[in-house]
Amino acid sequence: MNVVRACALRTLRRLVLPSVFAIGFAWLATRADAVRTTTGDADFAALVWLHVPALWLTGAALLIAIDEWPLFHRGREDAAWIARIAPGPWHGCAAAMAGALLGLATGLGIVAAVFAALLTASEGAHVRARVPLPAIGEPTLVPNAGTIRFDARDAGSIAQLDVRATPIRRVGDPILPVGLEVFADGARLHDAPFEVAASSHRVRLRFEARDVEQIEVRRSPGYAPVLLSFPPNAIEAGSATERSAIGNAILAALSYLLPATLALATLCVLRRVVRGPVAVVLLLGVPIIATVLELTPNGAAIDACARGRWLPSEPLLTSSLVFAIWFTLAMVASAFVGRRR
Amino acid sequence: MDEVVISVSGLCVRFAGRGSIEPVTALDGVDLELRRGEITGLLGPNGSGKTTLLRVLSGDLAATSGSVSVLGTHPGDPRTVSRLGVQPDAKLPFPHLGAAELLEYLGTLTGMPRLAARAKAAALIERLALLGAGRRPVRTFSTGMARRLGIAAAMLTDPEVLLLDEPTAGLDPNGSLLVCEMLQELAGRGRAVLVASHHLQEVEQISDRIYLLHRGKVATEGALDDVLGTDQFELLVSGLDEARRERIAQAVVESGGKPEAWRRARRHLFALFRELDGNP
Numbered sequence: 001m002n003v004v005r006a007c008a009l010r011t012l013r014r015l016v017l018p019s020v021f022a023i024g025f026a027w028l029a030t031r032a033d034a035v036r037t038t039t040g041d042a043d044f045a046a047l048v049w050l051h052v053p054a055l056w057l058t059g060a061a062l063l064i065a066i067d068e069w070p071l072f073h074r075g076r077e078d079a080a081w082i083a084r085i086a087p088g089p090w091h092g093c094a095a096a097m098a099g100a101l102l103g104l105a106t107g108l109g110i111v112a113a114v115f116a117a118l119l120t121a122s123e124g125a126h127v128r129a130r131v132p133l134p135a136i137g138e139p140t141l142v143p144n145a146g147t148i149r150f151d152a153r154d155a156g157s158i159a160q161l162d163v164r165a166t167p168i169r170r171v172g173d174p175i176l177p178v179g180l181e182v183f184a185d186g187a188r189l190h191d192a193p194f195e196v197a198a199s200s201h202r203v204r205l206r207f208e209a210r211d212v213e214q215i216e217v218r219r220s221p222g223y224a225p226v227l228l229s230f231p232p233n234a235i236e237a238g239s240a241t242e243r244s245a246i247g248n249a250i251l252a253a254l255s256y257l258l259p260a261t262l263a264l265a266t267l268c269v270l271r272r273v274v275r276g277p278v279a280v281v282l283l284l285g286v287p288i289i290a291t292v293l294e295l296t297p298n299g300a301a302i303d304a305c306a307r308g309r310w311l312p313s314e315p316l317l318t319s320s321l322v323f324a325i326w327f328t329l330a331m332v333a334s335a336f337v338g339r340r341r
Numbered sequence: 342m343d344e345v346v347i348s349v350s351g352l353c354v355r356f357a358g359r360g361s362i363e364p365v366t367a368l369d370g371v372d373l374e375l376r377r378g379e380i381t382g383l384l385g386p387n388g389s390g391k392t393t394l395l396r397v398l399s400g401d402l403a404a405t406s407g408s409v410s411v412l413g414t415h416p417g418d419p420r421t422v423s424r425l426g427v428q429p430d431a432k433l434p435f436p437h438l439g440a441a442e443l444l445e446y447l448g449t450l451t452g453m454p455r456l457a458a459r460a461k462a463a464a465l466i467e468r469l470a471l472l473g474a475g476r477r478p479v480r481t482f483s484t485g486m487a488r489r490l491g492i493a494a495a496m497l498t499d500p501e502v503l504l505l506d507e508p509t510a511g512l513d514p515n516g517s518l519l520v521c522e523m524l525q526e527l528a529g530r531g532r533a534v535l536v537a538s539h540h541l542q543e544v545e546q547i548s549d550r551i552y553l554l555h556r557g558k559v560a561t562e563g564a565l566d567d568v569l570g571t572d573q574f575e576l577l578v579s580g581l582d583e584a585r586r587e588r589i590a591q592a593v594v595e596s597g598g599k600p601e602a603w604r605r606a607r608r609h610l611f612a613l614f615r616e617l618d619g620n621p
Contacts, residue, residue: 002449010437070434078434081494084399085422085451092450 003069003092007099008106011064015107018060022053023111027118044127046119047249047306053111054256054298055287061104062263062283069096072264072271073279089335090268097264101257112253116246127248129239129313130162131155133215135230141165141217143225150235152184152212159209160238161189163217166199168227178228179220184212193220196228209240243310251312252305255298258323259287262296265327268334295322346502346533347375347398352407354393354557367393369557370407375502375535380528382548383537389554391537392430395504398535399427412502423451426500428491430507430537436480440471440490443479448497458497465493470519484511492520496527503527503534509543521547545569577606 030046066072070079071091086092133150141148152158167178177195181188182205189205196203215235219228263286267279274282290296297316304314352371358364368390375381383391396402397409400417412421435443441462448458466472469489474482479490488511495503508524509517524534525547538544544551545565552562561568581589590600 006446068435077431080396080401080429080431081434081447081491082450083401084417084425084427085447 003095004099004102007065007068007096008102009099010068011061011100011103012106014064015057015060015103018057019053019107019111022056023114023118025056026050026052026115030119044116044119044125044245044249044306044308047116047252048302049119050112050115050249050253050302050305051299053115054108054253054302055291057104057107057111058256058260058287059284061100061107062260062287063280064103065096065100065264066267066276066279066283068100069093072096072267073274073276074272075275090331093264093268093271093334094331097261097268100264101261104260105254105257108253108256109250112249113246115253116249125245125308126160126238127243127245127308127310128160128241129243129310130236131158131239131313132233133235133237134232135235136214139230139232139234141219141228141230143227145219147216147218148230150215150217150230152215152237155212155237155239157209157211157240158237159207159240161205161207161215162202162236162238163194163196163205164199164202164234165196165217165228165230166234167196168229176224176226178226179223180228181218181220183216183218184210185214186216195223212237239310239313245308248305248308248311252298252301255296255301255311255316256287258296258320259290259298262290262323262326262330263287265330265334269330269337271334272337290323295326296320297323344377345374346377346412347373347535348408348410349373349394349398350408352394352397352409353405354390354397354402355405367557368397368404371554371557371559373552373559373562375533376550377501377533378528378531379549380524380534380536380547382544382551383535383554384539384541384544384551385554385560386539388556390557391539391554392506393557394554395427395429395506395535395537398504399425399429401429423453423498424501426495426498426503428495428503428505428508430510433479433487433491433494437478439476439478440466440474440482440493441476443490444493444497447494451498453498461497461499462493465496468523469493470516485513485516488512489516489520492523501532503532504537505535506537507539508536509538509540517543573601 026049029052030049069092070076070082071086071093082092088094131154133152133155136149136151139148161182163180163182165178165180169175175197177197179193179195181190181193183189184207189207194203215237217235263283266286267274267282270282291299294300297320300316301311301314304311350372352368353366354368356365356367371390371394373394383394385391393402397404398411398416409416411418412424414421433443435446438446441459444462444465445455445458448461449455453461469492471486471489471493474486479487482490488508492505492508495505509520512520521543524536528534528549536544536548548565550562550564551568553560578589586603593600
């Protein structure tokens with residue numbers, strides 16, 4: 001039995017009860033709040049509640065980790081037994097950390113799968129990779145010009161298009177709808193023109209899967225001449241390949257491993273300085289801070305999951321980079337922390 | 342057999358003060374030698390520095406000054422992990438594990454192959470009379486059982502040197518006897534054993550040498566006969582009535598000696614306990 005295996009099994013065993021509570025609570029919350037949507041934007045809206053079991057399990061696993069391995073902080077009496085024999089430059093902390101994260105990963109995966117299976121998605125919701133299409137030329141549709149084009153050559157085979165144009169009005173102007181029509185390589189993608197009034201209004205068009213080179217958005221005649229802006233991500237193509245919603249939820253939940261890793265890595269550095277209560281505060285505080293400040297991509301991942309976006313295709317790398325730097329520095333520094341208590 | 346395995350010279354350990362806490366000198370110029378095949382007793386009242394000395398020897402605490410050599414290297418050298426067995430006076434880790442599982446786990450942490458650790462754990466559990474408790478979680482153990490398991494943990498790798506902190510504290514007489522016998526057997530096999538304790542009688546019974554610590558300094562040290570021996574001799578006799586005993590006393594006086602006292606010899610309480618347990 002090595003440290004990784006022992007800590008993983010122990011973490012998993014001790015996470016059973018918190019998992020049951022977390023699923024029960026989050027499921028009840030979704031029933032009470034009835035988070036559902038009829039817009040095409042939040043296909044799996046109730047999955048935002050995945051934050052609750054994920055955060056709960058993360059906190060529980062971190063506390064289990066420091067309980068399992070006595071060298072994570074000062075002042076543990078039983079540390080005297082293993083301080084001398086703990087292996088490696090991290091004196092077993094890295095192995096215990098890996099074990100705890102492995103246990104947490106399994107727990108998160110199971111909870112997310114159960115959770116995603118319990119919750120109903122909005123009608124016609126699918127998990128797809130989304131590709132923002134860049135505008136060819138100025139990303140605005142001026143009142144007197146009828147057309148704006150988007151390059152879809154890099155999107156591959158697509159079966160869905162999300163359109164979110166932003167009307168630009170002067171203060172005091174009445175809010176009047178603008179009619180739009182969308183064409184893929186000259187073929188119209190829908191029967192009747194659709195209307196855009198508010199800037200947050202996203203329209204989803206579904207069609208037979210096809211390879212498209214260019215998307216064209218035209219202003220329908222007979223509507224108010226309002227200036228329309230198409231910022232980046234205003235037109236997003238949805239890949240023709242449908243992905244597993246449960247798989248996507250599992251990936252989203254697993255993103256909580258990153259703040260958990262940061263918390264344990266930080267504690268590894270400070271293990272000779274902090275005692276139990278401070279270690280607990282640190283372990284529970286770091287994931288929350290990392291999530292709120294978006295130092296780790298778990299918040300964005302669950303958000304994207306709730307919108308039916310296939311996570312592996314999402315640009316979550318920026319915050320992952322902060323995580324990678326923090327983690328690397330912490331682990332390197334902690335390798336130089338002595339084992340003497 | 343008298344090869345020195347641990348050598349300490351001029352060892353000082355000072356704990357810095359902080360705020361209103363005064364600095365403390367826990368060890369002050371301690372010299373000590375531990376030899377193969379010997380049981381060395383480290384005696385002293387609470388706070389005399391016994392545990393601090395053991396912590397330094399096991400590499401758990403750095404010396405402020407002085408030199409310490411453990412098995413020819415510095416304390417805490419990873420190469421000595423399996424050659425040095427340490428039983429701290431602290432509660433056991435991983436209390437959810439059973440005795441066998443805990444010993445196996447600790448064995449693998451020291452680098453033992455898993456199967457070897459398992460076999461050694463089973464043998465030690467039997468040796469230390471813990472057979473019935475092999476699968477019970479350690480947290481349910483009595484103080485004495487936990488203490489015996491701790492000694493087993495220190496002996497897992499069959500170390501050349503054993504450092505034991507209060508090994509018989511909390512043990513019943515049978516348990517104490519078992520441990521003492523085992524330590525004597527280990528010394529007989531050429532192991533060096535250092536026993537820190539304030540249970541003077543037990544240490545006196547099994548030690549070849551003693552070090553008496555007082556306020557961080559070695560107050561006295563040496564072989565038991567040298568340290569505790571007097572110019573008085575005891576004669577145990579049986580089968581004599583009072584008149585005959587008086588004649589012996591008279592003979593002692595006539596020989597130039599001075600009879601100090603007639604003391605009735607007693608059995609040791611250990612013997613009584615063993616008798617009650619059906620082990621005469």
